[in-house]
Each structure stands twice: as structure tokens, then as C-alpha cells.
Amino acid sequence: xxxxxxxxxxxxxxxxxxxxxxxxxxxxxxxxxxxxxxxxxxxxxxxxxxxxxxxxxxxxxxxxxxxxxxxxxxxxxxxxxxxxxxxxxxxxxxxxxxxxxxxxxxxxxxxxxxxxxxxxxxxxxxxxxxxxxxxxxxxxxxxxxxxxxxxxxxxxxxxxxxxxxxxxxxxxxxxxxxxxxxxxxxxxxxxxxxxxxxxxxxxxxxxxxxxxxxxxxxxxxxxxxxxxxxxxxxxxxxxxxxxxxxxxxxxxxxxxxxxx
Amino acid sequence: xxxxxxxxxxxxxxxxxxxxxxxxxxxxxxxxxxxxxxxxxxxxxxxxxxxxxxxxxxxxxxxxxxxxxxxxxxxxxxxxxxxxxxxxxxxxxxxxxxxxxxxxxxxxxxxxxxxxxxxxxxxxxxxxxxxxxxxxxxxxxxxxxxxxxxxxxxxxxxxxxxxxxxxxxxxxxxxxxxxxxxxxxxxxxxxxxxxxxxxxxxxxxxxxxxxxxxxxxxxxxxxxxxxxxxxxxxxxxxxxxxxxxxxxxxxxxxxxxxxx
Numbered sequence: 001x002x003x004x005x006x007x008x009x010x011x012x013x014x015x016x017x018x019x020x021x022x023x024x025x026x027x028x029x030x031x032x033x034x035x036x037x038x039x040x041x042x043x044x045x046x047x048x049x050x051x052x053x054x055x056x057x058x059x060x061x062x063x064x065x066x067x068x069x070x071x072x073x074x075x076x077x078x079x080x081x082x083x084x085x086x087x088x089x090x091x092x093x094x095x096x097x098x099x100x101x102x103x104x105x106x107x108x109x110x111x112x113x114x115x116x117x118x119x120x121x122x123x124x125x126x127x128x129x130x131x132x133x134x135x136x137x138x139x140x141x142x143x144x145x146x147x148x149x150x151x152x153x154x155x156x157x158x159x160x161x162x163x164x165x166x167x168x169x170x171x172x173x174x175x176x177x178x179x180x181x182x183x184x185x186x187x188x189x190x191x192x193x194x195x196x197x198x199x200x201x202x203x204x205x206x207x208x209x210x211x212x213x214x215x216x217x218x219x220x221x222x223x224x225x226x227x228x229x230x231x232x233x234x235x236x237x238x239x240x241x242x243x244x245x246x247x248x249x250x251x252x253x254x255x256x257x258x259x260x
Numbered sequence: 261x262x263x264x265x266x267x268x269x270x271x272x273x274x275x276x277x278x279x280x281x282x283x284x285x286x287x288x289x290x291x292x293x294x295x296x297x298x299x300x301x302x303x304x305x306x307x308x309x310x311x312x313x314x315x316x317x318x319x320x321x322x323x324x325x326x327x328x329x330x331x332x333x334x335x336x337x338x339x340x341x342x343x344x345x346x347x348x349x350x351x352x353x354x355x356x357x358x359x360x361x362x363x364x365x366x367x368x369x370x371x372x373x374x375x376x377x378x379x380x381x382x383x384x385x386x387x388x389x390x391x392x393x394x395x396x397x398x399x400x401x402x403x404x405x406x407x408x409x410x411x412x413x414x415x416x417x418x419x420x421x422x423x424x425x426x427x428x429x430x431x432x433x434x435x436x437x438x439x440x441x442x443x444x445x446x447x448x449x450x451x452x453x454x455x456x457x458x459x460x461x462x463x464x465x466x467x468x469x470x471x472x473x474x475x476x477x478x479x480x481x482x483x484x485x486x487x488x489x490x491x492x493x494x495x496x497x498x499x500x501x502x503x504x505x506x507x508x509x510x511x512x513x514x515x516x517x518x519x520x
Contacts, residue, residue, distance in 0.1 A: 003263070004267045004390055004394035005289060005394050007264045008293045008387050008390065008391060009292070009293065011296065011298070013298055029265060031451055033268045035444050035445075035447060035450060036269050036444070038273055038389070038399075041494055042442050044444060044445050044450060046450070047450055047456065048451045049451075049452050049454065050454075052453055053454045056454060084458070085445075085449070085458075085467075088458070088460070088464075089460075089464055089467075089487050090495070092461075092464050093464075093485050093487020093488050093491075094485075094487075094488070095487055095496075098484065099491075099496070102482070102492075106496070109495075110500075110503075110507065111508060111511055112406060112500070113495075113500075113504070115375075115378060115425065115507055116403050116406070116503070118379070118382075119378070119382050119403060119426055122382040122383060122386070123382060123401075126382070126383045126387065127268050127390075130264055130387075131264065131265055134265050135265075139298075140298075141300070143300050143379060146372060146375060156454075156456055162456060166379055182302050183302075184302075184304060185295075185345075187291065187292075187295060189345070190306070191291055191295075191308045191309075192307060192309050192310065193309070193310050194309065194311060194312055195309070195416055195417040196307065196416055196417045196419060198348070200348070200349075201348060201352075204348075204349055204352050207349075211302075222358075222362070224358065225353050227350050227352065228350075228353055230346075231350050231353075231366075235346065235369075235373075236355075236359070236364065243370075243372040243376070244370035244371070244372045244373070244516055246372065247372035247375055248370070251371055256504055
């Protein structure tokens with residue numbers, strides 16, 4: 001089953017993997033597909049760290065919101081938004097002198113550069129996901145790699161202008177694995193024509209019906225409805241606060257500073 | 261030609277489109293594939309604006325760094341990083357009272373939430389790209405949609421917590437179109453094992469060889485080498501400065517503010 005559209009439509013997040021390692025041939029295809037991804041100005045504003053060290057996988061399984069399955073994934077790829085390579089090239093090319101001769105500032109990357117590099121990194125990651133799926137290799141994104149910035153910086157020896165924005169855990173589907181596809185918001189609430197539409201406001205119950213099925217009045221958060229429960233365990237939860245702190249810390253590096 | 265890996269490996273950025281409109285069937289498949297994309301916590305932290313209004317396409321072709329081909333694209337999709345839907349749901353669910361009863365703050369989205377939503381939006385966009393390719397529909401990402409935030413906010417009627425992070429121009433490949441695949445950095449400079457590697461520093465000339473082929477000593481920027489030229493026309497250029505300004509402005513909305 002390798003038709004591109006079927007691959008996309010049948011993909012689910014896989015958190016349990018067959019034990020056999022990813023073959024070198026398949027790993028190479030996944031990485032080649034990642035590297036063919038579209039990239040802003042053909043700059044390839046990303047790097048990929050293939051985490052093979054089991055000890056590092058164990059650490060990541062703890063630092064990324066305690067998810068033990070990370071340590072069991074045969075292939076763990078960290079996608080970095082990366083301007084370091086280009087800035088080192090600029091410095092090596094003596095952009096300092098050029099800027100001085102033109103009377104302009106030589107500035108380090110801005111928040112916008114981080115966002116642009118982040119797009120590059122994630123586009124590459126999604127190519128890896130789809131290539132994997134086509135080969136019978138499932139995947140799960142770990143956004144929690146954006147937490148604990150200082151720890152991950154040290155663990156992965158990251159330079160100033162490389163930020164880990166996404167991690168993929170990958171492995172072959174276990175034999176006989178039953179895929180359960182999760183629901184999505186109705187298209188009318190996601191796809192708009194010409195202008196943003198807040199149609200969902202007319203009927204929150206219908207928009208969030210699929211999510212509200214998960215509500216349990218006997219919840220440990222003391223929440224009275226699904227919106228409160230969701231805020232408590234997701235958007236307002238400790239891991240979210242850590243991600244907020246971590247990203248604020250990392251963003252300090254992306255402030256268009258003058259390079260001296 | 262619809263094998264997922266072939267589709268990925270043969271994809272190029274297409275900036276010239278066949279005149280015929282995208283069929284409804286194909287547009288639906290592209291959007292369904294986008295919406296099947298993996299999403300953080302199944303929250304679908306994005307919205308898609310399908311720009312059909314020709315006048316808006318014309319405006320976007322100017323506000324996105326003056327690229328006339330945008331106005332000629334049969335399908336223009338803008339991907340928004342979007343927390344607005346969830347925050348409206350939280351407010352509608354009286355998360356205020358819940359937080360008050362628990363003695364915690366009800367906080368608006370943080371910079372990290374923007375990044376997470378941005379990942380969701382771009383993953384969905386790349387699914388759209390690949391689905392399109394499989395149908396003979398080429399595409400080009402326009403990162404410049406991150407420029408002119410205030411103008412785009414008004415043009416698309418965006419609420420506070422929806423940020424346009426990527427735009428796709430799409431259309432059928434023109435008959436007889438010759439694909440020219442652009443080079444990529446060598447894999448050894450992009451894919452690292454266990455730690456970030458700055459191997460490129462050992463040989464900038466080799467790393468950037470493909471890019472340096474474009475250097476012309478008779479350039480209008482007065483640059484002496486490719487690094488200087490690249491900084492002048494790309495990273496240090498006016499459109500980059502505008503993107504830096506625009507994103508700084510938008511980021512003010514993503515500051516974990518207390519919601520009253």
C-alpha cells in the first residue's frame with residue numbers, strides 16, 4: 001500500500017513499535033525524503049540528529065514529558081531549526097567587512113528566522129513521516145522536545161542558533177496492529193473561504209462533540225466540563241508551562257542582535 | 261506516478277501553473293489530506309483559508325515580497341497557526357471560574373503555543389503538498405505571508421490568536437513542463453548522530469559549493485563573495501527585515517497574558 005494519498009489518509013500516530021531495527025536501506029530512504037523537502041530559498045534551515053545512543057533515548061523519554069515509549073523507538077530523529085550553518089558561513093565570508101563598507105549592521109537571526117527555519121524543519125519531518133509510512137514504518141511526533149531547552153542543548157551539543165522543534169519516534173508497525181483513526185474537527189470549522197470564520201462559535205457543542213465524548217465527571221482535576229478538563233490537563237498543565245518557559249528562554253537567542 | 265516515495269523525491273517548487281482550475285474532487289482530496297495530518301494532542305491547532313477572491317490574490321502577490329505568480333495560482337491556501345478556536349472554547353466553558361476555584365491563573369497562549377500551532381499548520385500544509393503532487397498539482401510555499409502582519413490580519417479578518425505562517429500556491433503542472441531539481445547540502449552536513457556536528461566548518465567551500473556556483477563578481481550589491489552576496493539579497497535584505505518586524509509585532513499577542 002504505497003499510493004501517496006492512501007498513505008496519508010491511513011496514517012496514525014504509532015507509539016508501540018516492532019522490535020526489529022530499521023534497515024539501513026529504509027533509514028536512508030527516510031532521510032533522503034526528508035532532505036528533498038521544500039526549503040525557504042533552498043537554504044535547508046534545519047539539521048537532523050539521529051539519536052542512536054540508548055542512554056540519550058532514555059534521557060529524552062524523561063525530559064520530553066515522561067513518555068517511556070520514546071526509549072523503545074528503533075529510530076529517533078530530532079529536527080532542529082538551524083541558522084547556525086549559514087551564520088558561520090557568513091562570518092567565514094567576512095560579511096562583517098561587507099556590512100561595514102555599506103554602512104549597515106550585520107544582524108543575527110530574528111524571531112522570524114526561527115519561525116522560517118522551524119517551517120523548514122517540520123516540512124522535512126513530515127516528508128520523513130510519509131516516507132516511513134510508505135515503508136511500513138509508523139511514527140509519532142514529540143513536540144515536548146521544545147521543553148527543557150537548556151538540558152537538550154547540553155545533551156545534543158547544540159549551538160546558539162539551532163533549536164529542537166520536533167522529534168520523531170519511528171519503528172515498524174507491530175504484526176497484526178489495529179489502526180484506530182482519531183476524529184478530526186469538521187471541515188467547515190477548519191477550512192474557510194477568503195476570510196477567517198468563527199463559525200464554531202455558533203455551536204461549540206457540535207464543533208467539540210468528538211472531544212467532549214472523553215469527558216468524565218469523576219475526573220481528578222475537579223473540572224465541571226470538557227473545556228475545563230482540557231485546559232487543566234493540556235493547555236494549563238505543568239508540561240505546557242515548562243514549554244512556555246523553555247521557548248521564552250530559547251527565543252532570547254533570536255533577537256536580531258548586532259554581530260560584532 | 262503516485263508511489264509516495266517517488267512523489268516526494270520528484271517534487272519541485274512550481275511557480276508557473278496550467279490555466280485550468282483545480283477540480284473540486286482534487287481540491288477536496290488535498291484538503292482532506294491536510295486535515296488527516298498529525299496534530300499535537302489532536303487539537304488541530306490550525307485553520308486553512310482558501311483564497312478564491314482574485315482581488316485578494318492580487319493583494320497577496322504584492323504584500324508577499326512582490327511575486328506576481330501568486331495572483332495566477334489557481335489554488336491559494338493560507339495556513340494559520342490557530343489557538344483562537346480553543347481559547348474561545350475555554351472561555352465558553354467558563355475556565356475562568358475553574359481557575360479561580362483552583363487558585364490558578366487562566367493564561368492566554370505563549371510563544372511556545374505559537375510554535376506548536378505552527379508545527380501543526382505546517383505538517384498539514386506538507387500533506388497538502390504531497391497529495392497535490394500525487395494528483396499532478398504542483399505547489400510553492402510562500403513564507404513571505406509572515407510579512408506585513410497587520411495588513412494580512414485585516415485582509416483575512418484574523419483574530420488575535422491566529423497567525424499566517426505559510427501560504428501554498430498550487431496548480432496543475434503545465435503541459436510538457438521540465439522539472440529541474442535543485443541541489444541540496446550533502447547529507448553529512450545535515451544528518452548528525454547523537455550530537456550536533458559542525459563538520460561544515462572544516463570545509464565551507466565544499467559545503468556551499470552548489471550555492472557558490474551562483475556567484476557573479478559583477479553583482480549589484482558590491483559583494484566580494486557568495487556569503488556576502490547571499491547575506492545582501494536574502495538574510496539581510498529588506499523583505500527579511502520586514503519579516504523580522506512583522507513577527508515581532510505578532511509575537512506580542514503570544515505572551516501568556518492573564519485572561520480576565
